[in-house]
Amino acid sequence: MPATDNYGLIVTPRMRALLSTEGFLSTDDGGQELRDLYGAQSAGFDPSRLEPFALACFMGVVSKVTEYIQNGTAPPLDGTVTPYKFSYATLVVSGGPRLLEGPRGSGHHVETLAYLLTHGCPPDVEDICRYTALEHACMMPSTNPTLVRTLLAHGAAPNHQNIYGMTAIAGAIMSGFVRAVDVLMEFGADLDISDADGSRFSEMYVSGGPEIAAVVRKWLRLRAGETAPRETRECAACNKTQGSLKQCSRCHSVLYCLSECQKSHWRTHKPSCHAFSADNTVTLTPIYLKNASLLPTASMTRVLTGHQSTAPSAREMLGSNQLGAYPKSVVVKIQVPMGNAPFLIYTKRRDFVCHTARQANPAAYDRVAELVKAKGAGGMGGWKGYFAAELKSADELVVKVSELLADQPF
Ligand SMILES: [Zn+2]
Ligand SMILES: [Zn+2]
Structure with a gap:
């Protein structure tokens, strides 16, 4: 060479x-x-x-x-x-x-x-x-x-x-x-x-x-010396990440691979295991719009607040909720836009996608908005936060607001 x-x-x-x-x-x-x-x-x-x-x-x-x-x-x-x-x-x-x-x-x-x-x-x-x-x-x-x-x-x-x-x-x-x-x-x-x-x-x-x-x-x-629930998708006791992990049915904030792991971890987990209660949850009213995530926020606001006549039919409104039987516990991402525009809420699998308008329940809306703006991630045009939630029925989404979960990859 x-x-x-x-x-x-x-x-x-x-x-x-x-x-x-x-x-x-x-x-x-x-x-x-x-x-x-x-x-x-x-x-x-x-x-x-x-x-x-x-x-x-x-x-x-x-x-x-x-x-x-x-x-x-x-x-x-x-x-x-x-x-x-x-x-x-x-x-x-x-x-x-x-x-x-x-x-x-x-x-x-x-x-x-x-x-x-x-x-x-x-x-x-x-x-x-x-x-x-x-x-x-x-x-x-x-x-x-x-x-x-x-x-x-x-x-x-x-x-x-x-x-x-x-x-x-x-x-x-x-x-x-x-x-x-x-x-x-x-x-x-x-x-x-x-x-x-x-x-x-x-x-x-x-x-x-x-x-x-x-x-x-x-x-x-x-x-910063902080952690958030569900920082990683792993068993809280043995750190196993593979296979099916089930959440603590009380707090919905930690995961376990086996009931043995849950039992052995209970002493450690107990102080931070807060069940869903009236104090730490708010109830949001889901609104299901067909292809809702594609609608620009301004026109959606008009639809959701009744200022636009082209409101979707009841049939269309159920289009993005395929979770099946209730109650169903889920991890949801809540996107909080600027102003008082409706939230966009969805699961990782997108088997549940809905909006909620401030009008339906201002106190609940404001509590979530404040929390996400203070502790969630800011991004283009708004903020986002991840929460453990329970869909009690198609019209009742109970969101646990006592803790924001760690950012999930969705
Ligand atoms: Zn385990
Ligand atoms: Zn727990």
Whole structure:
């Protein structure tokens, strides 16, 4: 292999000029241009032209990597390869997801990465755009999340910033890589770090969707020393997450896998087990509109308050409640819009979707609205909160307002 091989990666003179920027590069000052050039040029990367040791890293061939290091024929592990200056750790995490397209189980990327990191390969070697292996791993949702954890567990800096001022968690949020967001938050990712454009993910993480928002909010609460019921979907006694979990029939706020678990956990759970009662619940009156969630709020308000003649027929009104027998206990998301517009209420499976207007019961409406605005998550055009509830009949939704459940991924 010629020493001049560029492996299909070309750094153009324009790229070189942009890369020589000191500090961070904002989108308008060449950041977008560099992203485009980097993306276009990296499409030609041909890993098969890598030298044997680098190729073994990329392919996750732990036996080869071990052999080279042990017999002293491996290159210096803090070095980089290709004109893009990939570190060996970056090669491993970049090879992981690509190989999923090939024969399964052909690579041992986690083992390879752990071996490198414990034998002198630094976790945070930067490439030309100052990406570390962690940032490469977190922007591809097909990456094995254990690779992300392995990097962090071996000292990768969770808040390292690349040339755009972005951190690994920014990449994970933007690419929808939920498991990476979870691990990064566990290892102290800071959402308040501004990128070169002044954007901070403490304000933008909701844009990643409900699953990411739920994970981020879980960690923000844990860091503040708080927890919320149903923080994770697991048995409160043995932490089992698989299989069918049944909720405590009294409080509806915790889950158990077996009645033995519930019994053994009762002493711990008892002080926080509050049954549905007049004090801690409000009753909302569901209104069922066909395709209601598609209606804009303003026109819906007119329908629900009787100011629009095109009110749905009774038949249509029952269209979005398929829960079956009553009473039925459910976890509902309540969306509270601005002003006094109707709430949108639904279950994860959308087998129950309804609205409720303030008019029907102002006291109940106000109590929920106040609570969700104070403790729920804010987002585009309103707030949302998750509650344990009981549908007593099609017209009576009893919502437990003594506690907001943790953000659920819906
Ligand atoms: Zn259990
Ligand atoms: Zn309970």
